[in-house]
Amino acid sequence: MAKVLSNKSLADNIYFLKVSFKETINVKPGQFFNLKVCRDESYDPLLRRPLSVFDFDLDNNEVSFIYEIKGRGTRALSNYIKGDFLDIHGPLGNGFTVDFNNKKLILAGGGMGIAPLYFLAKYIGVNNDLTLCLGAANKGVLKPLVDYFANIVVELKLSTDDGSFGSQGTISCLLNNSSLGKEVEYDYLFGCGPKPMLEWLQSWMREEGISGEFSLEERMACGNGLCLSCSCKTTDGNKRLCKEGPVLPADEVIINGL
Numbered sequence: 522m523a524k525v526l527s528n529k530s531l532a533d534n535i536y537f538l539k540v541s542f543k544e545t546i547n548v549k550p551g552q553f554f555n556l557k558v559c560r561d562e563s564y565d566p567l568l569r570r571p572l573s574v575f576d577f578d579l580d581n582n583e584v585s586f587i588y589e590i591k592g593r594g595t596r597a598l599s600n601y602i603k604g605d606f607l608d609i610h611g612p613l614g615n616g617f618t619v620d621f622n623n624k625k626l627i628l629a630g631g632g633m634g635i636a637p638l639y640f641l642a643k644y645i646g647v648n649n650d651l652t653l654c655l656g657a658a659n660k661g662v663l664k665p666l667v668d669y670f671a672n673i674v675v676e677l678k679l680s681t682d683d684g685s686f687g688s689q690g691t692i693s694c695l696l697n698n699s700s701l702g703k704e705v706e707y708d709y710l711f712g713c714g715p716k717p718m719l720e721w722l723q724s725w726m727r728e729e730g731i732s733g734e735f736s737l738e739e740r741m742a743c744g745n746g747l748c749l750s751c752s753c754k755t756t757d758g759n760k761r762l763c764k765e766g767p768v769l770p771a772d773e774v775i776i777n778g779l
């Protein structure tokens with residue numbers, strides 16, 4: 522069980538949730554928790570909802586999430602208030618590769634795919650040069666997320682579909698219109714976001730010869746490797762995103778099989 526410290530709206534349908542655990546926990550960037558969002562007296566919705574770790578405070582055993590209300594599960598979650606208790610499983614999944622030193626790294630996030638990149642940026646930003654390319658539909662969604670990155674030393678490149686914040690277009694315009702992959706040699710890319718974005722990134726990375734990994738999303742049920750509902754096709758066979766993922770090598774993922 523975790524105690525809700527804060528569950529506040531950041532923008533239309535976007536929430537920041539912070540919980541604290543009594544027991545000592547250790548969390549790696551890119552891992553996720555499976556949250557039981559129904560109240561004790563009801564079983565609706567029955568299945569837990571997975572959310573990536575946005576931030577982790579080791580000293581206080583506190584974990585933060587940023588989530589968008591998509592349906593009844595996330596709507597139910599938005600009704601929790603400070604002092605409530607949440608039944609949370611985790612941390613789950615493999616997490617990002619974090620053993621980099623003095624490397625030039627790109628972190629590319631689209632929409633709620635930005636959420637797992639904050640903890641990652643804090644973690645690997647200490648020893649590496651980071652360029653963050655973040656995109657979302659509009660300023661209302663992107664600005665509250667980007668504000669968190671202000672206290673980390675990173676190069677930030679922003680885009681919105683409607684041009685209301687940063688460049689107009691998708692993340693592809695940030696990678697194409699800049700020095701990325703041209704004068705600067707990048708070592709590795711971390712990507713998280715909608716399928717079309719990952720599809721574009723995968724072919725761009727192949728063209729530029731940049732390796733990396735993607736954090737992927739699938740509908741999940743058990744969250745512990747038993748039901749196979751989160752299976753994802755890869756060139757190395759099917760992988761369960763809750764166990765072998767959610768982070769997989771970018772080149773192995775068969776995106777149109779997601």
Ligand SMILES: Cc1cc2nc3c(=O)[nH]c(=O)nc-3n(C[C@H](O)[C@H](O)[C@H](O)COP(=O)(O)OP(=O)(O)OC[C@H]3O[C@@H](n4cnc5c(N)ncnc54)[C@H](O)[C@@H]3O)c2cc1C
Pocket residue numbers: 553566570571572573574586587588589590591592593594595596633636637737738739740741767
């Ligand atoms: C490993 C992992 C980490 C995630 N991290 C985050 C996060 O940090 N922040 C965040 O906002 N969301 C995240 N998600 C997505 C989140 O789990 C879903 O949006 C949520 O479960 C939807 O539940 P719901 O009951 O509100 O919507 P539902 O009523 O179940 O569905 C509403 C709509 O959302 C779509 N949907 C539901 N689940 C998913 C999913 N897993 N992926 C894509 N579309 C889905 C459905 O197809 C439907 O169109 C993550 C998903 C995974 C698998």
Ligand code: FES
Pocket residue numbers: 740741742743744745746747748749750751752761762763764
């Ligand atoms: S959610 Fe059941 S195997 Fe992954």
